[in-house]
Amino acid sequence: MFSIDLAEDARMFPLEARHAQEFFEHIERGREFIGQYVGFPDRATDLDSARALLAKYAATAGEDGARFFGIRLDGTLVGGVLFPTFEAHYGNCEIGCWLEPDAAGRGLVTKACQVLIDYAFGERGMHRVEWHAASGNKKSLAVAARLGMTREGVMRENYLHRGVRQDTEVWSILSREWAATRSA
Ligand SMILES: CC(C)(COP(=O)(O)OP(=O)(O)OC[C@H]1O[C@@H](n2cnc3c(N)ncnc32)[C@H](O)[C@@H]1OP(=O)(O)O)[C@@H](O)C(=O)NCCC(=O)NCCS
Incomplete structure (x- = not known):
């Protein structure tokens, strides 16, 4: 399994059903904070439902669709990023994110999203990457702005x-806007 360095102490990796235990423990720590705006913690209420959620995303990843990635900080799962939609045929995808509160404020999600956007445009030839966030979710909107x-x-x-x-x-x-941002 691959993992990518985001910082000296942080890595991102594909989140799969076999990570259910650490995923569930992470969701338990962050349930209130993450669940304010994001729906999936309400669908991961015990170990079995957490595993089922990861298995569902692993299955769609296998069909080149939606997929989950985890972020570990000092070896502990603290958040992640995802493609809630990934439509290679149309050149469109969407990115989402979450963190447990103790891992916020370090730039981890911004860096992980940069990896996903590089992948979408650079490796997969996507044309457009979207970000959807509740109007009240100022921290999420700030990530979108930070990504350009x-x-x-x-x-x-x-x-x-x-x-x-x-x-x-x-x-x-x-794609052309991301290339201009990257070269600047
Ligand atoms: C949305 C969410 C992931 C944003 O978390 P975040 O910590 O603000 O985002 P990042 O990991 O990119 O970190 C950015 C913060 O780290 C700071 N930072 C420190 N070092 C940084 C670096 N090297 N690069 C970028 N930012 C850095 C930034 O200044 C920013 O802090 P600020 O908002 O106080 O200015 C988080 O609020 C969350 O999980 N919310 C609940 C779930 C949710 O709403 N998900 C999004 C649904 S659309």
């Missing part, structure tokens, strides 16, 4: 989360 993405607009009350309909901002970056 452009805010495109708002899907009004499109996301029902924990009984509340939230607005979702859509941001994106195109």
